Amino acid sequence: MPNTTYTKLIERYLAGQASEHEITEVEQLFSQGMSDRELYNTLRADWENTTPAGHESLEHLLDRIHHIIRLKEIKKQKSFMQRFLTVYSRVAAILLVPVLLAGLWYFSRPEPIAQIPVELPVETSIYAPMGSRVAFNLPDGTQGFLNSGSTLTYTIPFASNRNIKLQGEAWLDVARDEQHPFEIGAGASAVRVLGTSFNISAYDNESYIEVVLEEGSVEFQANASTPAVLLKPSERMVFNGEKIQIEEVETAKYKGWTEGKLIFKGDKMSEVAHRLERWYNVEVEIIDPELNDYVFRATFEDDSLEEVLKLLSMTSPIRYRVTPREALADGSWKKEKVKLYKK
Helix, strand or coil: CCHHHHHHHHHHHHCCCCCHHHHHHHHHHCCCCCCHHHHHHHHHHHHHHHCCCCCCCHHHHHHHHHHHHHHHHHHHHHHHHHHHHHHHHHHHHHHHHHHHHHCCCHHHCCCCCCCCCCCCCEEEEEEECCCCCEEEECCCCCEEEECCCEEEEEEECCCCCCEEEEEEEEEEECCCCCCCCEEEEECCEEEEECCCEEEEEECCCCCCEEEEEEECCEEEECCCCCCCEEECCCEEEEECCCCEEEEECCCHHHHHHHHCEEEEEEEEHHHHHHHHHHHHCCEEEECCHHHHHCEEEEEEECCCHHHHHHHHHHHCCEEEEEECCCECCCCCECCCEEEEEEC
């Protein structure tokens, strides 16, 4: 297949719109033994010619496809083992009858306990590329969303050991199971729940962990040597590495990103810039420090970066300049850069 058709084919594959034949073509491409760099070089020219600036990077797209294929392989392995054990147990039962009749005396002697096949744990991860959000379902029925640049890791089998690790931000609607509490590890800290809806933000490059509870209850423990703190609905907790602060908030602001909404409610310019960076995968630099004195209230739904910046400049004493992406020597691209000035 000529590489000029790869981009549209891969987009259909990720959107779940590819035919069986197209699915096979994509998965064969990724199973030919090429390294990620070889795949990148194979697809790069077509990707750069057909993909607009601000779209997720090709590297992240490759990660997403590898993850989908890996999950399929895990499911196939589990299905094969289940069928094998079912057939094996039936055959063994048939063969065992004459053996028992002919050799009961043999079994009167002490014998080692037979080992029962145990399913080996398999670690898997879900990743949300920069500038995107990803919906997910966990094996226990828990549903959620991952925000831009976030990774969620868990182990299969999952139902009896509902522990996950999070780097980044996630909204979770946890399936209730009183016998098996759900635990999220974020660095040295942990959040424990039975069944609830809440948002948690714990990026590696940020100095705080934030939990916002919509309904139910969650328990936050900063580290193994500190007592746990119980949160109630509509409470926001922030742990800065030293102390915990809790306040009542409107949870819609913190859940909006799962519906494609970027919501500011009394946020300072530094927070606005920080969230724009993550939302649009850009760098934002505040040139004039006086801008940090302003607060903003606005809701954007699936708006482009240019549209957001225009509205901010119309309603505030702000002007901006956007520097386009630049190609680097290794074939990758710099992020777009936004500079904010006071009018």
